[in-house]
Amino acid sequence: MDILQFIKSRRSIRKFIDKPVEHDDITKILEAARWAPSAGNCQPWRFIVVTDKKKKMKFDPFLHQPWVENARVIVVVLASPEDTRKRYGRSSNYFIQDCSAAIQNMLLMAHGLGLGAVWVGAFSKEDVRKLLEIGSQYKVLALVCLGHYQGADKLTYDGFDIANNEKRQRKSLEKIAFLENLSTPWNVKIE
Numbered sequence: 001m002d003i004l005q006f007i008k009s010r011r012s013i014r015k016f017i018d019k020p021v022e023h024d025d026i027t028k029i030l031e032a033a034r035w036a037p038s039a040g041n042c043q044p045w046r047f048i049v050v051t052d053k054k055k056k057m058k059f060d061p062f063l064h065q066p067w068v069e070n071a072r073v074i075v076v077v078l079a080s081p082e083d084t085r086k087r088y089g090r091s092s093n094y095f096i097q098d099c100s101a102a103i104q105n106m107l108l109m110a111h112g113l114g115l116g117a118v119w120v121g122a123f124s125k126e127d128v129r130k131l132l133e134i135g136s137q138y139k140v141l142a143l144v145c146l147g148h149y150q151g152a153d154k155l156t157y158d159g160f161d162i163a164n165n166e167k168r169q170r171k172s173l174e175k176i177a178f179l180e181n182l183s184t185p186w187n188v189k190i191e
């Protein structure tokens with residue numbers, strides 16, 4: 001499959017089956033994260049792999065996102081702002097972009113391994129901080145929920161034939177991409 005097709009065929013998976021994720025696969029996902037680009041190559045990311053169900057249940061105290069407790073593995077993504085700021089100064093926020101690139105690499109790696117994954121930003125960062133005893137030098141940014149999946153969430157490799165018919169929409173390229181300035185929409189047909 002070409003890269004564009006591969007990117008398009010990834011989707012957030014929120015329904016996991018109760019099957020362990022191989023240690024080696026988790027390592028590959030972390031390795032993909034490690035090779036993301038980062039400003040000045042500061043690599044301000046840290047990852048905590050959580051498999052303990054009791055802990056995962058406490059990540060999402062209102063249980064509005066069942067995939068947080070049902071995912072076999074959660075990678076908690078932390079940023080170390082100091083890694084960025086010692087190079088770029090106190091006001092730099094590059095670490096957010098850096099960690100986002102690492103998360104996208106993880107999602108794509110999981111997809112390549114046939115695993116489901118979803119990026120979760122809505123959770124209590126303070127609860128996770130307390131539970132995992134994360135010091136104030138780190139920012140808690142996101143959870144990446146990982147697991148095997150099947151059934152309604154199964155998708156074919158072209159990415160559009162999804163069994164539950166939930167086609168993912170995207171804004172058209174003309175609406176979001178421009179040539180030279182914001183008043184000239186990108187023409188999809190390039191001469």
Ligand SMILES: Cc1cc2nc3c(=O)[nH]c(=O)nc-3n(C[C@H](O)[C@H](O)[C@H](O)COP(=O)(O)O)c2cc1C
Binds near residue numbers: 014122168
């Ligand atoms: C910064 C960020 C935060 C997100 N937070 C959540 C979340 O809290 N819960 C969730 O189910 N999905 C979350 N998502 C996943 C998005 O809903 C999803 O990527 C989007 O709807 C597009 O669908 P797709 O990933 O299947 O292409 C988040 C994605 C991003 C990038």
